[in-house]
Amino acid sequence: MNRFFLIIMCMCLGMTTAMAQTLQECQQAAERNYPLIAQHDLIARTTQLTVSNIQKGWLPQVSATAQATLQSAVTSWPDEMQAMMNQMGVDMKGLAKDQYRVGLDVQQTVYDGGVISAQREVARQQGAVQQAQLDVDLYAVRKRVNEMYFALLLLQDQLTLNRDLQEQLAASEKKLTSMVKHGTAAQCDLNNVTAERLNVIQQQTTLESQRRVMLAMLSTFCGLDVTAPVKPGVPVIGQGNNRPELRLIDSQLRLADAQDRALNAALMPRLGVFAQGYYGYPGYNMFKDMMGREWTWNGMVGARLTWNIGALYTRHNDKAKVQLQRETAQARRETFLLNNRLEQLQQDEAVGRYRSLMSQDDEIIALREQVRKAAESKLSHGIIDVNDLVRDINSENAARVQRSIHEVEMLKGLYDLKYTTND
Numbered sequence: 001m002n003r004f005f006l007i008i009m010c011m012c013l014g015m016t017t018a019m020a021q022t023l024q025e026c027q028q029a030a031e032r033n034y035p036l037i038a039q040h041d042l043i044a045r046t047t048q049l050t051v052s053n054i055q056k057g058w059l060p061q062v063s064a065t066a067q068a069t070l071q072s073a074v075t076s077w078p079d080e081m082q083a084m085m086n087q088m089g090v091d092m093k094g095l096a097k098d099q100y101r102v103g104l105d106v107q108q109t110v111y112d113g114g115v116i117s118a119q120r121e122v123a124r125q126q127g128a129v130q131q132a133q134l135d136v137d138l139y140a141v142r143k144r145v146n147e148m149y150f151a152l153l154l155l156q157d158q159l160t161l162n163r164d165l166q167e168q169l170a171a172s173e174k175k176l177t178s179m180v181k182h183g184t185a186a187q188c189d190l191n192n193v194t195a196e197r198l199n200v201i202q203q204q205t206t207l208e209s210q211r212r213v214m215l216a217m218l219s220t221f222c223g224l225d226v227t228a229p230v231k232p233g234v235p236v237i238g239q240g241n242n243r244p245e246l247r248l249i250d251s252q253l254r255l256a257d258a259q260d261r262a263l264n265a266a267l268m269p270r271l272g273v274f275a276q277g278y279y280g281y282p283g284y285n286m287f288k289d290m291m292g293r294e295w296t297w298n299g300m301v302g303a304r305l306t307w308n309i310g311a312l313y314t315r316h317n318d319k320a321k322v323q324l325q326r327e328t329a330q331a332r333r334e335t336f337l338l339n340n341r342l343e344q345l346q347q348d349e350a351v352g353r354y355r356s357l358m359s360q361d362d363e364i365i366a367l368r369e370q371v372r373k374a375a376e377s378k379l380s381h382g383i384i385d386v387n388d389l390v391r392d393i394n395s396e397n398a399a400r401v402q403r404s405i406h407e408v409e410m411l412k413g414l415y416d417l418k419y420t421t422n423d
Contacts, residue, residue: 021224021228023415033224050123061107063104070097077290092291093290093291094290095282102278102280105274106275118258122255124258128254129251132247143419145218145222148218151214152226154408162207168372169193172193172376176189192390237421237423240423241421242421243420249329253330256322260319263311263319266311279297280295280298283296344421347417354409355410361399369396
């Protein structure tokens, strides 16, 4: 039977360990769970469709037409020639004023001066900018996870210290109970310690409520059941800076370069071939159509060179706009790096401050512990007031709580620094 219970306990401990979540796991889960993550695929697919549509500019462009017209005047024979032809027995009807055609027009680009290639690259870079902006938005999720995660760790430490305080007060309460029975302590002294222990239990109830709320918030945000957060170790922080905001600025600069190349390509001549065909009246043989009014098949093939210099009108302004985009991106980079550096300096100072406070906390705790133990010893000999004992126990606990706060704040400061550099 004992062996059976031992196996069950081991299984439960294994399950508890398996359910423990690290800070990195929560960050990754939160990014996967955040609704914005779906936009990564949407942006990629939209960019792919846009590039595919631009690439189809190399396909033959086919258009079908059907038209019927009624003209006020048409090409006709001179009256003298028509009279002469009539004398010879030839009926010269001339062209009819109502004309009809149903045709097909096919055009194929042979050389576009690099316009399609430039437009394709602009579309890709626009998609890259959107992806980079999304990465910036998703990166902010980590900071929100950090805030909740370390707040939860602080609550867990305070609950642990609260239970230790209850045990100390319970031990003193047990000792006083025995002393009251033997008449060496007053009932009011026992009541004082009991009331203090109940007060600590109330604090535990508040802390547990706050912990449940924080667990629910973190679990909802991460999309998983967070049950046992693990206090992280000291992170390794490099000297570089790999923030997604910098990658966003780089992608904006690449987009400006692609737009610049597109402006250059717009000035190049274009060469294409075409084929036109239609069935209708009149056809290309004008003289024959002036003799009769039958519908005929007609066709034409050729090559066309076009050079639209209209892009020159706005080229200077367009180039200036692209340059302003570059300068704006560079200004954003310099501003971000300056603010980021200032933030690093503040965080470095905060981490150093908490390290110093923690070393002082250890000294204070050691002294408070000695005072408390001395007070308990005096209580056993009946030479100390219970109020002094309660005060000394609370002072030691307060010192331990303060040390816990400084430790968690120090760790949080290090992970905030890691977030600031993303290195």
